[in-house]
Amino acid sequence: MLAVWWRKVVSSSHPTHKFHRNSGMNTTHTPKLTVFYDGACPLCLFEMRHLMRLNTAGKLAFEDITATDFSSRYPTLDWHALNNRIHAMRDDGSMIDGLDVTYQAWKLVGKGWLYAPTRWPLFKPIADWCYTRFARHRYKVSYWLTGQKRCEQCELKKR
Numbered sequence: 129m130l131a132v133w134w135r136k137v138v139s140s141s142h143p144t145h146k147f148h149r150n151s152g153m154n155t156t157h158t159p160k161l162t163v164f165y166d167g168a169c170p171l172c173l174f175e176m177r178h179l180m181r182l183n184t185a186g187k188l189a190f191e192d193i194t195a196t197d198f199s200s201r202y203p204t205l206d207w208h209a210l211n212n213r214i215h216a217m218r219d220d221g222s223m224i225d226g227l228d229v230t231y232q233a234w235k236l237v238g239k240g241w242l243y244a245p246t247r248w249p250l251f252k253p254i255a256d257w258c259y260t261r262f263a264r265h266r267y268k269v270s271y272w273l274t275g276q277k278r279c280e281q282c283e284l285k286k287r
Contacts, residue, residue, distance in 0.1 A: 159189040162217045163233055164202075164210045167192030168278045170270040172214070175230075182237035213263040227252075227259050 166172045216229040231243040246255035267277040
C-alpha cells in the first residue's frame with residue numbers, strides 16, 4: 129500500500145531540472161545553503177521536494193549529485209564523499225554534512241524546530257549514529273518503505 133502511494137508521489141511531483149539549480153529562483157542572488165543530494169534515492173528526493181516547495185525565499189539551492197554534468201560543475205568536490213552522506217555548502221564556501229545539513233536546510237525554510245532535537249547535545253551523537261546507518265543503507269530503506277531502491281523516473285529523466 130505504501131509502495132503504491134509512493135509511486136504516485138514520485139510520478140506526480142518530479143521536479144524538472146531547473147529546480148535542481150537554485151531551486152528555480154532568480155539566479156542573481158547567492159543562496160545561503162546549497163544542498164548536494166542523491167537524486168536517485170527515493171527518500172532523499174522526497175525530502176528535497178518538500179524543501180523545494182517551502183523554499184519560497186530562495187535561501188536554498190539544490191544540486192543533484194547524480195546529474196550528468198555534476199562533476200564538471202563541481203570538480204573540486206569528492207563525489208564519493210557526497211554520495212556517502214548528504215552535504216551542503218554554505219554561502220561562505222564552508223561545507224557541512226549529515227544531520228547538520230538537514231537541520232540547517234529545514235531551519236532556512238522556517239521549519240528548523242522539526243530537526244532541532246537532533247542537534248541537542250544529549251541526542252546529537254545518537255541521531256548522527258542513526259543517520260550514518262540510514263545513509264549507508266538508504267536504498268534498502270527506500271525499498272522497504274516505497275518498493276523502489278532507486279528512483280526509476282529520475283533515471284529516465286537523465287537520459
